[in-house]
Amino acid sequence: MRVLVTGGAGFIGRCLVGRLLSDGHQVVVVDDYSNSAPENLDAHRGHAGLEAIVEADLRAPGVVARLFERPYDVIYHLAASIRVQDSIDDPRTTFVNDVSVTFELLEAARHQYLRANNVSTTGTFHLDVERPHLVDRRPRFVFTSTCMVYDRATQGAAIDEAHPTRPASPYGASKIAAENLVLSYGAAYEMSVVVARPFNTYGPFQKSNLEGGVVGIFLANALAGRPIEIKGTGTQTRDLLFVEDSADFLARLGASTIEGEIINASTGEDVSINELAARVLEVTGARVPVVHVPHDHPQAEIQKLVGASERARTVLAWSPKTTLSEGLATTRDWLASRGGARA
Numbered sequence: 001m002r003v004l005v006t007g008g009a010g011f012i013g014r015c016l017v018g019r020l021l022s023d024g025h026q027v028v029v030v031d032d033y034s035n036s037a038p039e040n041l042d043a044h045r046g047h048a049g050l051e052a053i054v055e056a057d058l059r060a061p062g063v064v065a066r067l068f069e070r071p072y073d074v075i076y077h078l079a080a081s082i083r084v085q086d087s088i089d090d091p092r093t094t095f096v097n098d099v100s101v102t103f104e105l106l107e108a109a110r111h112q113y114l115r116a117n118n119v120s121t122t123g124t125f126h127l128d129v130e131r132p133h134l135v136d137r138r139p140r141f142v143f144t145s146t147c148m149v150y151d152r153a154t155q156g157a158a159i160d161e162a163h164p165t166r167p168a169s170p171y172g173a174s175k176i177a178a179e180n181l182v183l184s185y186g187a188a189y190e191m192s193v194v195v196a197r198p199f200n201t202y203g204p205f206q207k208s209n210l211e212g213g214v215v216g217i218f219l220a221n222a223l224a225g226r227p228i229e230i231k232g233t234g235t236q237t238r239d240l241l242f243v244e245d246s247a248d249f250l251a252r253l254g255a256s257t258i259e260g261e262i263i264n265a266s267t268g269e270d271v272s273i274n275e276l277a278a279r280v281l282e283v284t285g286a287r288v289p290v291v292h293v294p295h296d297h298p299q300a301e302i303q304k305l306v307g308a309s310e311r312a313r314t315v316l317a318w319s320p321k322t323t324l325s326e327g328l329a330t331t332r333d334w335l336a337s338r339g340g341a342r343a
């Protein structure tokens, strides 16, 4: 299949690209490197299946149209502004990047679909009349949302897809808005769309400076002999998913025929941030202090996040393969091989 991966140089994107290449797909990557680097794709360069790496900002005029000059079978949309704090400081950037760009990609996919079926791309769309003709080349659109859309888990119950959403930041709100747009293209145009809600993902290639994920930041500090700083009480919990499991989930989702659904990917076990700090000390052998500091955005903190992934197990035969101990050790080794930090 010919596939597009937006944000394909990013932390999860590069891992997904590797997986899609080894599955034999023809892959086009687009990334502006605003939160990544060209080197992230070095391991994939020269692979016969890697058709193109396009360096472009998806918000720039004409970029999406040029990307869609030839049709795709699957579009994996991962490019986004991903930081909760950035979305609080500058909600417009997150909104445009996470919602408007998703809309433009959906439109491009819809027009690709209509063109492939020789249906006019302007005018009123009457599903009943036109549908019999729209049989070929239904593009599949896999949207990468996030667990940050959910309201907190209560009384220990894991969060399944029916759990209430409660956007605690413009990032969460933008993802919910984009999810709804994606699902609406399934309902209104019978496009093959699906929404992924991975829980907090960690592993090699995630940033470990202050813009990174908590696992990378803690490991980098421990390896560098710096204190581990816990924001707030540290009683907040996260369900930590190793990046290869996250990419495996997305690859399976793209290859499946499930459509019009939202599907979680999680381990089903949460760990408090205090406990994570202890595990990081253990895996690095570091003897650095663990200190508590005021939270940057306590209003946007989700106190308990633990996901239920029964749906993914049932329909995708997916389950996470990497334990937290294995994932922490792999990430530690990767960071250590790069001098301990990843900007």
Ligand SMILES: NC(=O)c1ccc[n+]([C@@H]2O[C@H](COP(=O)([O-])OP(=O)(O)OC[C@H]3O[C@@H](n4cnc5c(N)ncnc54)[C@H](O)[C@@H]3O)[C@@H](O)[C@H]2O)c1
Pocket: 006, 007, 008, 009, 010, 011, 012, 013, 030, 031, 032, 033, 034, 035, 036, 037, 056, 057, 058, 059, 077, 078, 079, 080, 081, 082, 097, 101, 144, 145, 146, 147, 197, 198, 199, 200, 201, 202, 213
């Ligand atoms: N990391 C996590 O814990 C996690 C969990 C759940 C969902 N997600 C979602 O998965 C996706 C990937 O996350 P990630 O952690 O790999 O983030 P990332 O920032 O490493 O990857 C996103 C990539 O998109 C690129 N990008 C951003 N805006 C762009 C634009 N306008 N044009 C072109 N490229 C652009 C960035 O340069 C980056 O390479 C995101 O949509 C994120 O919301 C991440």
